[in-house]
Amino acid sequence: IQSRRLPFSASAANNEQAAAKAAAVNADSGAPTIFDKIINKEIPSSIVYEDEKVLAFRDISPQAPVHVLVIPKFRDGLTELGKADARHEEILGQLLYAAKIVAEKEGILDGFRVVVNSGASACQSVYHLHLHVLGGRQMNWPPG
Numbered sequence: 001i002q003s004r005r006l007p008f009s010a011s012a013a014n015n016e017q018a019a020a021k022a023a024a025v026n027a028d029s030g031a032p033t034i035f036d037k038i039i040n041k042e043i044p045s046s047i048v049y050e051d052e053k054v055l056a057f058r059d060i061s062p063q064a065p066v067h068v069l070v071i072p073k074f075r076d077g078l079t080e081l082g083k084a085d086a087r088h089e090e091i092l093g094q095l096l097y098a099a100k101i102v103a104e105k106e107g108i109l110d111g112f113r114v115v116v117n118s119g120a121s122a123c124q125s126v127y128h129l130h131l132h133v134l135g136g137r138q139m140n141w142p143p144g
């Protein structure tokens with residue numbers, strides 16, 4: 001029987017440190033985040049795609065030539081993917097489809113990655129669900 005988790009390793013130790021840092025800086029308090037200000041256009045962002053329910057804008061600290069965040073305009077408790085429940089099924093599908101539209105608009109349909117960091121152990125830093133759409137370079141596997 002395969003273990004659910006890989007053995008602890010040095011790189012896992014680094015990840016633990018990164019997660020601890022993320023948790024120390026930010027935790028899922030449910031409070032409004034910087035993304036609310038972006039949605040309300042109180043602070044500027046570089047918008048790539050927008051519809052009634054979804055906003056996609058460029059990450060301020062890009063990790064690839066294309067790095068776009070796709071977020072729900074109405075968070076509705078979706079601070080992190082791990083908090084999703086059945087009522088979020090529709091918006092989750094819309095977000096994933098919006099990620100594909102973003103990839104198409106950005107010309108990276110030949111290869112792109114969609115990442116969701118959920119919770120402190122995954123180094124989530126902004127507690128408003130977001131999909132990272134990354135591309136424009138060769139991506140590596142496994143991710144860090």
Ligand code: TR5
Binds near residue numbers: 043123127
């Ligand atoms: O670490 P997670 O998965 O929570 O991703 C949060 C992402 O939000 C990071 O990749 C940040 O670079 C990004 N971020 C943070 C801010 C920000 C942003 N992207 C665009 N505009 C931003 N503003 C204006 N302010 C931020 N604090």
